[in-house]
Amino acid sequence: MYRYTNAFVRDSATWLSYAALGCFTFWLYAFGPAVTLLREELGFSYTLLGIYSVVWALGAALTGALFARVARHVSRGVLFWGAAAASVVGAALFTLGRGVPVTLIAAGLFGLAGTTLLTAIQAILSDRHGSRRDRALTEANIGAGASAVFAPLVLGALAVSVLGWRATFALPAVVLLGLYLRYRHEPLPAVPEQHSRTSATGRLPLACWLFAVLTAVSSAVEFCLVYFGPQVLLGTGLSAAAAGTALSANFLGILIGRLAGARITRSPGRTVRLLYVSLAVTGVGFLLFWLTGNPVLAVIGLFVCGVGIANLYPLALALTLDAADGREDQANARSQLVLGLVAAVSPYLLGTLADRHGLATAFALEPVLIGLCLLLLWAGLRVRGESHAPVGDHS
Numbered sequence: 001m002y003r004y005t006n007a008f009v010r011d012s013a014t015w016l017s018y019a020a021l022g023c024f025t026f027w028l029y030a031f032g033p034a035v036t037l038l039r040e041e042l043g044f045s046y047t048l049l050g051i052y053s054v055v056w057a058l059g060a061a062l063t064g065a066l067f068a069r070v071a072r073h074v075s076r077g078v079l080f081w082g083a084a085a086a087s088v089v090g091a092a093l094f095t096l097g098r099g100v101p102v103t104l105i106a107a108g109l110f111g112l113a114g115t116t117l118l119t120a121i122q123a124i125l126s127d128r129h130g131s132r133r134d135r136a137l138t139e140a141n142i143g144a145g146a147s148a149v150f151a152p153l154v155l156g157a158l159a160v161s162v163l164g165w166r167a168t169f170a171l172p173a174v175v176l177l178g179l180y181l182r183y184r185h186e187p188l189p190a191v192p193e194q195h196s197r198t199s200a201t202g203r204l205p206l207a208c209w210l211f212a213v214l215t216a217v218s219s220a221v222e223f224c225l226v227y228f229g230p231q232v233l234l235g236t237g238l239s240a241a242a243a244g245t246a247l248s249a250n251f252l253g254i255l256i257g258r259l260a261g262a263r264i265t266r267s268p269g270r271t272v273r274l275l276y277v278s279l280a281v282t283g284v285g286f287l288l289f290w291l292t293g294n295p296v297l298a299v300i301g302l303f304v305c306g307v308g309i310a311n312l313y314p315l316a317l318a319l320t321l322d323a324a325d326g327r328e329d330q331a332n333a334r335s336q337l338v339l340g341l342v343a344a345v346s347p348y349l350l351g352t353l354a355d356r357h358g359l360a361t362a363f364a365l366e367p368v369l370i371g372l373c374l375l376l377l378w379a380g381l382r383v384r385g386e387s388h389a390p391v392g393d394h395s
Contacts, residue, residue, distance in 0.1 A: 008132045011128070016186065021118065022147050023175050024118055024121075024172070025147040025148065026150070027110065030152065031107075031110065034168070042100060051104070053344070056107045056111035059108040060112070060336060061340030061341050063112055063340070064333050071123065080120045080124065082116075083113050084179075087113040087117055090106050090107075090110040091172070093105060133322070134268075134314070134318035135262070135266060138265045138314045141258050141310075144258075148251040149248060204327055204330060208323040211320040211380045214380060215335045215339060216335070216343075217342065218316050222312075222313075223347050224346055227351075228354070228363070229247055229302060232360070232363065233295065235359070236298050246295075249300075250302040252306065253305065257306060258311060260307075275311070275316065278308045279308065279312070281308030282312070285303070285304025285307070285308055286305050286367065289305060320335050323384050
């Protein structure tokens, strides 16, 4: 029997969740570059290129709409392994399919199944670690940071090899198969009794919604930077290839930031303080990236942005679940719904602004998003009455 506890113990369910999240994020960060390579093969338009990301995001939003309802009737183990299997099917469709229709279907399945796997992982870690979920989610996202760094590099290396870029998508499938063989008989946490009774009914508290929107908006800061950052670097004199490679500085910053965040959250009660610091670091890094015309300084700014962005998602999600008052599955699902919609809209909005007013002007959206994050964090804490009692300080 799993119980909430203030002690932090990495058991088999925790390690399984960490490894599975690394698999999902490897696919996620390989997907964008892979669609670019697919476009070269099939010769479709830039508009269609963007539709692949929209279809993924809509699949993710569908997970957010359905997860809480499904989780009331299906065990964590069935959800987890079923979503993992469906993600493998999505990878197979995307890599073995030839043509736009089947690969678009694969993108939608990836978004639906992959986000279901992500949401199940977050639920398992929340069930298992309770008030210390902030530390568990931060540690889990270290693997995500590593995937962000290595997935594009592996994709690029295999693209010029005899295996081809499609082999990249088989790697997480092989790891998930190994995890299944190792952990298939290990029990996963059941839904804790204290929120299984309330998850089916009632509304989420206002603070929970504010933190859920914070989770989505903080992710939008990263989405916009990843999608359009290389275009800004072109304006500093870098070539297209160098600009694309320089984006790895941002991913490296994310990895380092999450390693630091995992260390900081070893002590309870530091979530809110770390979020404020992370938003400040993100703002400083972005201003350096945005306002300089020097390529070296711009890349340094990207790196600093990554360090700041690193812990925004896991810590904002921890606040969301903590404010759910026994409706963690519902809060988890709604945060993914909002995030999926924001993921579909935010890069499109920045692109539209860039077409009308220029990319440099359009990137003024980023400081607006960072300021909105600060406002949402402050408002959520004010409503929750926790300005002086961060996550981990209360029962």
